[in-house]
Amino acid sequence: MCLQFNETLSHPSFPVLITGSYDRTIRVWNLDSGEELHCLKGHTRAVRALQFDEVKLITGSMDNTLKVWDWRRGKCIRTLTGHTEGVVCLNFDSNVLASGSVDSTIKVWNLRTGRGVYIAGAYGLGQLCAAMGFKWEWDLC
Template sequence: GSSDKTIRLWDASSGKQIQSLEGHSNYVTSVQFSPDGNRIVSSSWDKTIRLWDSSSGKQIQSLGGHSDIISSVQFSPNGNRIISSSVDKTIRLWDVSSGKQIQSFGGHSNYVTSVQFSPDGNRIVSSSWDKTIRLWNISSGKQIQSLDGHSDI
């Protein structure tokens, strides 16, 4: 992703650009391929998550729900869900096929900077400017653990 609002796909061996994905209206903050490589998910300062077809470069869906900048997105290990984190202090879980929000996780007291699925896809871990790392159960939506320890520099 980049500040020019585009996502560029490159051929690693030749170094040549293959595609440019356009649709976001502000900085692109996070990009990831789906586990099968058929889709790409991106997030932006424009408060949207966009799903793309990796072969054609066409936008499949635009997901909205966060009220501020989206800092990161990630596909679940099976590719059926997306998790997102935001400056709005929330984490959201999305169904890829319908584009609908499944769950919202609240508990951080400051910007959520990053979120990742566990390898089995049953938990997520989040980090925040509130100086915590939190572990969440996806099925219950409940926080399992909060790890404190980071301090201001």
């Protein structure tokens, strides 16, 4: 299970919580009312990582994929494939996404094109996920 809460980015009038679960769903919640706004479906295995901003939500799953969502409308925009095992951590900033997988790789994606632009090997899952929390300064053409 995974979740993210961000009161400043969530909604102009109420805070939003987004959760990912072993039941393969992602749920968008209004924290003031407790109402479920959307139940996003599309992954075929557990959702293990997620992050959202004002516009998009990105989820990573044990089905080896990442999905880019319009979380306000509840629609999947794009599916990213390239890992050979489950995705367990991710971090994005603007148009660059990094994803970490049980296959011991970090893959960097250009979100404008949906293409993987770089793959790095990692020594172990702990080091891989710890490396995900930095700010990107790359210029992707």
